[in-house]
Amino acid sequence: MAERSRTAAWCRHRLLETVAGSAALIPTGVMSTGAKAEPMLVNAAELVTLLGPHQILTMAFTSGVTLFAILSAAQLLRVARRASRDRAAARSQIATLRAETDRIRTLLQLDRQITVVWSGGEPEIGGDIGVVGATQPFRVLAFGIWLDVERARDLEAAVERLRERGEAFAMALATRDGRHIEADGRAIGGHAVLRLREATGARGEAAELADRLRRAERDAAILRxxxxxxPVPMWVRDATGRLSWANAAYAHAVDAKTTEESIDRGTELLDRGDRITAAQARDAHGRFEKRVAAIVAGERRQLDVVEITDANGICAGIALDATEAEQVRVGLQQTIAAHRRILDSLATGVAIFDANKRLVFYNAAYQRLFEFDPAFLDDKPSDPDVLDRLRAERKLPEQADFRKWRDGFLGAYRAIEPQEHSWHLPGGQMLRVVTNPNPDGGLTYLFDDITERIDLESRINQLSGLHRETLDNLAEAVAVFGSDGRLKLHNPSFVRLWRLSPDALASQPHVEVVGTWCQAMCANDAWSVLHATVTAIGGRHEPVARRIERADGSVLDASAAKLPDGSTLVTFRDVTDSVSVERVLTEKNEALEEADGLKTRFIHHVSYELRSPLTNIIGFAQLLGDPAIGPLNAKQRDYVGHITGSSAALLAIIDDILDLATIDAGAMTIEPFEIDLRETMRAASDGVQDRLAEAGLKLVLDVAPGIGTFIADAKRVRQVLFNLLSNAVSFSPQGGIITLAARAEAGAVVFRVTDQGPGIPAELKDKVFERFESYSPGGTQHRGAGLGLSIVRSLVALHGGEVAIETQPGRGTTVVVRFPMTHVMAAE
Structure with missing residues (x-):
């Protein structure tokens, strides 16, 4: 009992704590105060005292249940309110999404497009399939139907990458019917989406330009x-004219390993002159086209070169090998010209008419035969017109019905085989006429005047006796062998020359037998050639000539020629005396040439051997005159000066001799390049300043205004002018004036060196140019080696120029030198 009492007390205590902790005041009722009612409040302790523990427990349990129900209802109310708010928000969001969907659908419907979505199964195709010209949705994905093969292959590859790896793409396409489509592929939310949209307006123009660019790039790649x-050299130059691109054939043509090497080195295929001409033509007309010669892969070829320039100054060129065509053209022209010359040289009249019966060719014999006016023939008359004119001039056979005869004669145009006619003209002339049909439908006429032949045939018997007597009295040995090789005719000289028996020759022996008899007297085998000529099948019309040396020392000139009847005429002429004289003259000429060569070699060798010690003498003399070596007295300096001057003069003579020897040997060449006229004249005059001062002479340089440069060997030009000035100094009187003038005249640069000396007699003007010839006018003591003017003439000749002398005794001398003006540049 006690335990239960303790337990109950403890429970009451905990309940009171609980109640006391949850609410300090608990409403217990309502007190009425008359006007209004007020609640009555008691605290927990008072409540326990008033009600007791059991009532308190009962009331607490009831209150807990009620509180739980109230709290649950409140929670349910809050959940319901939240659910209501969520439903309202969802309805608002759905309405917003629907509006957005409608807006997007409206925007999508503004453009004609097709949408293809791959979600793992069959693709979903929507939109206007007419964009790609398809009639069924599945034909949209058959790209090859509405695209060309290349673009269809590109689109298929892009779609495959989109579906497999999610790679996005965008490309512009052109359908087979010319429409432009924008293809756009994207991976969206795990789906592969392809959109095909028709490009219109600015997008269409951009797509068209993109397609043009693609095709242009493809075409450019193909063309490149x-x-x-x-295998044809091609190149491109920039606006400055420098090579900027070339193909492999160009590199091969200029012997470059690669095209880059040819461009870097700027190796040119054309010569400088051709490039200048091409640049001038491009500047004037924008195009250059010409056949030029060039070195291609080490060989000289003929090239048809075409270069064109665009508005930006970029030049493109191509060179086609026309060597074979040029050779064929030249050969054809030569063949045609040779045929014309042959036909013109024929005594047979030739006239060729084309298929329209118009005259296209005639030779001189045809014109002379009928005495045609050349203007009439050059007007290409028809064949009937020609026959009508011949009839009017009575140069056709007389016919009763000319029209019928003419129509029958012109039937040769329809014939297959050649036809031959004989015309007996009213004047007694007889013609042989051959009509030969041409493959092109034309006709070739051959007219032979056989009047003389008929007359000759009537007189041949009378002349045969005369011919026989003539042959018998000829000094030359004559033998005629027939086509069967047997001796048909011979004269007494043949019998005497070969010491043959007339009886043996009367039996008409074969040429082989006659050759055996005659070969026994010959020192060389010459009869074999004559035998081959006589027995040749078909006959050889070209004469054959041979020289026969016999054992007795005599020499014969033999010749064999085919005769029209197939016989062979063999003649022998004794030329023993002529050959002896010829041999003597040949031996003499060879001896003279050998002596001249020996002289040239001797001069060259001696001059070379003199040059070395002379150079030492000049060097030591200059060394003695150097004050640094030691002082010299006046006489010693005078001697050294004489040594130096004499050595220099001797060295100049030796140099001249060496130059002449080099020229004679054909080893001297000129090295032309651009030289300045004034500077060249000044350099030549500097070499004679000491001599001018010593003789008290004045030198005047007269150069035409505006004269600039020309192409020549500067060293040789100075040498020419120096020799002319030295020659003028030698012949000028004390205090005289020497003039060196230069002018540009008629495509040449002309130098004139004028002195006031005694002049040269007319009979000696040409002689002064000969070697080792020296002229001393008026008994003066002037003597020279006689090489100066000879070297001048040789050096000017190497340049293609000429030298002349204008002089009169007592009025001075002017030497005129003309150099061809290969290329002149005006002075700035």
Whole structure:
């Protein structure tokens, strides 16, 4: 009992604590105060005292249940309110999404487009399939139907990468019917989406330009590949004229390993002159086209070169090998010209008419035969017109019905085989006329005047006796062998020359037998050639000549020629005396040439051997005159000066001799380049200043205003002018004036060196140019080696120029030198 009492007390205590902790005041009722009712409040302790423990427990349990119900209802109310708010928000969001969907659908419907979505199964195709010209949705994905093969392959590859790896793409396409489509592929939310949209307006223009660019790039790539593979040199120059591109054939043509090497080195295929001409033509007309010669891969070829320039100054060129065509053209022209010359040289009249019966060719014999006016023939008359004119001039056979005869004669145009006619003209002339049909439908006429032949045939018997007597009295040995090789005719000289028996020759022996008899007297085998000529099948019309040396020392000139009847005429002429004289003259000429060569070699060798010690003498003399070596007295300096001057003069003579020897040997060449006229004249005059001062002479340089430069060997030009000035100094009187003038005249640069000396007699004007000839006018003591003017003439001749002398005794001398003006540049 006690335990239960303790337990109950403890429970009451905990309950009171609980109740007391949850609410300090508990409403227990309402008190009425008359006007209004007020609640009555008691605290927990008072409540326990008033009610007791059991009532308190009962009331607490009831209150807990009620509180739980109230709290649950409140929670349910809050959940319901939240659910209501969520439903309202969802309805608002759905309405917003629907509005956005409607807006997007409206925007999508503004453009004609197709949308293809791959979600793992069959693709979903929507939109206007007419954009790509398809009639069924599945034909949209058959790209090869509405695209060309290349673009269809590109689109298929892009779609495959989109579906497999999610790679986005965008490309512009052109359909087979010319429409432009924008293809756009994207990966969206795990789906592969392809959109095909028709490009219109600015997008259409951009797509069209993109398609043009693609095709242009493709065509450019194809053309570049083609150009690179062509075996024809092609190149491009920039606006400055420098090579900027070339193909492999160009590199091969200029012997470059690669095209880059040819461009870097700027190796040119054309010569400088051709490039200048091409640049001038491009500047004037924008195009250059010409056949030029050039070195291609080490060989000289003929090239048809074409260069064109665009508005930006970029030049493109191509060179086609026309060597074979040029050779064929030249050969054809030569053949045609040779045929014309042959036909013109024929005694047979030739006239060729074309298929329209118009005259296209005639030779001189045809014109002379009928005495045609050349203007009439050059007007290409018809064949009937020609026959009508011949009939009017009575140069056709007389015919009762000319029209019928003419129509039958012109039937040769329809014939297959040649036809031959004989015309007996009213004047007694007889013609042989051959009509030969041409493959092109024309006709070729051959007219032979056989009047003389008929007359000759009537007189041949009378002349045969005369011919026989003539042959018998000829000094030359004559033998005629028939076509069967047997001796048909011979004269007494043949019998005497070969010491043959007339009886043996009367039996008409074969040429082989006659050759055996005659070969026994010959020192060389010459009869074999004559035998081959006589027995040749078909006959050889070209004469054959041989020289026969016999054992007795005599020499014969033999010749064999085919005769029209197939016989062979063999003649022998004794030329023993002529050959002896010829041999003597040949031996003498060879001896003279050998002596001249020996003289030239001797002069060259001696001059070379003198040059070395003379150079030492000049060097030591200059060394003695150097004050640094030691002082010299006046006489010693005078001697050294004489040594130096004499050595220099001797060295100049030796140099001249060496130059002449080099020229005679054909080893001297000129090195032309651009030289300045004034500077060249000044350099030549500097070499004679000491001599001018010593003789008290004045030198005047007269150069035409505006004269500039020309192409020549500067060293040789100075040498020419120096020799002329030295020659003028030698012949000028004390205090005289020497003039060196230069002018440009008629495509040449002309130098004139004028002195006031005694002049040269007319009979000696040409002689002064000969070697080792020296002229001393008026008994003066002037003597020279006689090489100066000879060297001048040789050096000027190497330049293609000429030298002349204008002089009169007592009025001075002017030497005129003309150099061809290969290329002149005006002075700035």
């Amino acid at each position: 590949t083609l150009v690179e593979s062509l």
